[in-house]
Amino acid sequence: MRSFKLEAPGPVTRGYEELLLLSEQMLEAARAGNWDAMSDLQQVYVAEVDQLRALGPQPVPSTQERTRRYRLLERILAHDAAIRQIIMPQMSQLEALLGNSRRRQELGQAYGVAI
Secondary structure, three states: OOOOOOOOOHHHOOOOOHHHHHHHHHHHHHOOOHHHHHHHHHHHHHHHHHHHHHHOOOOOOOOOHHHHHHHHHHHHHHHHHHHHHHHHHHHHHHHHHHHHHHHHHHHHHHHOOOO
């Protein structure tokens, strides 16, 4: 009978696991249209990415850990793509509204009219 030794994940893998959890929560918030929660989660996500960057060079991971990291990154990127699909139409609408507001303000200033 062949036994497999499960190794404890290193700090990079643990960071990716945290990013996966955060990306899942961000996707749920985006699907629910909960932009406040989305923004809060995004701040935590960015802080986690910064912590990963601060780790500096790490020992070469085992094949098992490298495979785990790859799978985690695939899922994180899939969540990111799904979030972008939800957010992009919202961003386009917001940009259009801001553009219209800015144009009205510029016209008002040009003609001395308060809008």
